[in-house]
Amino acid sequence: MRILHTSDWHIGRTFHGSSTLDALRVVLAALVDQVRENNVDVVIVAGDVFDSAMPAADCYSVLSDTLVALRDAGAQVIVTSGNHDSAARLGFQSKLLRDGIFIVTDPRSIGTPITISDEFGPVHFYGIPFLEPALVRHVWNDVPLRSQRDTLTHAMTRVRNDMQSRAGRSVAIAHCFAAGVDPTPQLERDIQQGGLDVVPLEVFADVDYAALGHIHGRQRLSEHVRYAGAPLHYNFGEGSKPRGGWLVDLDADGLSTVSTFELPVPRALVTLTASLEELLDPELFPEATDAWVFARYTDIAPQPDPMRRLQARFPHCAKVAHTPSVVHEDHAASFGARVRAVRNDAELFEAFLTHVRNGVGADEAESQIIRELVAERSLAEIAG
Incomplete structure (x- = not known):
């Protein structure tokens, strides 16, 4: 079985105020071409399908058109929700789509696979929607869920329990920040500011492949745990990273090979x-x-x-x-200290300009304007 692993489409996201929908349509059309050219059996979209919980109408048409095109190209499609998605709105799509397109948004479904077979037998796909601890505690109120680590650990425990009752290979799909080591307090705090904390890599042990989303650059964490990255560049920090994802081949024994595929960059x-x-x-x-x-x-x-x-x-x-090539060294303790040293209004203007312009004071023309303004103010005060 050949699987195409993608994630983080962020349909509806803007780039410094400019819409990305037209560019994303081009890239997703190329994704459909990859499915045809590589004889892909299953496409995975590992979360953050939309960029917001309330996407505009055009965003829904981009998603629906792409999912149907992927199905027409011969692949079945499995989509999970990410932290940017509204699970309810994304899940609503599933009732409108044809056979072979699966959208997983309900945490109660974790541990119940989508099973797709090939010549070697069944492959069980375990979709794990984004699990915000505060929002899923009521689902498993007998389990302490304080962090992403807790929720993903519990989710994968449910997956493993189900795997024990089934023959075949397995693929987990999740949206999280995964690391190969236990989280340090500083790193965990940084990630939690964005709504996610670190999930240790061993959480994804035992499955043949773990298809992850959330990180926008394609990354290999281990042979069987990988991030696909986003199909578009969404900030300048990503500019040097290629766009694409992973082509994952499963044989009779499990994971066989993993290779990259590339997507076009509409505008560098x-x-x-x-x-x-x-x-x-x-x-x-x-x-x-x-x-x-x-x-x-x-x-x-x-x-x-x-x-x-x-x-x-x-x-x-x-x-x-x-980003000045030379940063002026201001030896005064503060701007206030500099102001206290001035003797008249003209020097006050000069001190202010020097402070806000990286040590560059007034030129001759500016100094003339300052002198004229100070003189006019003095005359006005005398007249008053």
Whole structure:
């Protein structure tokens, strides 16, 4: 049996204010092509199908059209819910779809597999929807569930109990943050800020393959535990990571081979670091003209209206940051200390500009304006 493992479609997500639906349609069409070209039997979508609990109407059509296209290409499809999904809304889709498309959102179904057979016999797919401890305690009120580690451990215990009563191979599908070691307090705290804590790798022992979602970069945690990654780049930090997933082959004995498949990148992500003058030079950075651009300009002082100016050079400039090449060392204890040392209003203006512009004070033209403003204020006070 050949399985295509994907995850984290995040249908409806925006990229710095721009819709990604059209780009995602292109990539998901390529995913359907991968199913045809590689004779895939089963497609797994391991959570975060939508980007929000209340997706727009267009998002539903993207999902439904893709699932039907995957089925028409010859694959059965198994979808589980992730932490971005509304289990109820995603589960509603399952009643509208044809045979061979399965959407798993109910925690009560954990331990009851979707069984699909090949020439070697049955393969049992155990879908595990995202399990928020506070929301599933009532389902298993006799089990202490305080963390993702607790909920996934309990879920996989139910899976193993069921496996003991069945012959055949097994695949677990989950959406979580998995690690190969016990979580450290600092790491666990960081992950919990995003709603997930660390699940030790051994939780997924005993199954032939564990198809995970949540991490947006394709990763191999062990031979049989892997993340597929997201089909699109959703932030500049992912820009260097390829898009795609895993093709997983099961033979009569279990896991046989795992290989990668690639997906197209509709628009490349590029991070440019240079002075604003260099970034605006039409002769430089030709490769970024049609890319999503994160521009980091290195001028000592902040420059006026950099986004508008950069978008005239790079139409898809999405993010700008001032990252000065030299950071002024301010030896004063604070801006307040600097202000207390000034002798007049003109020096106050100068101190403020120097503070907010990385040590760059007023130039001659600015100094002239400051002197005129201070003089006008003085005359107004005298007249008053």
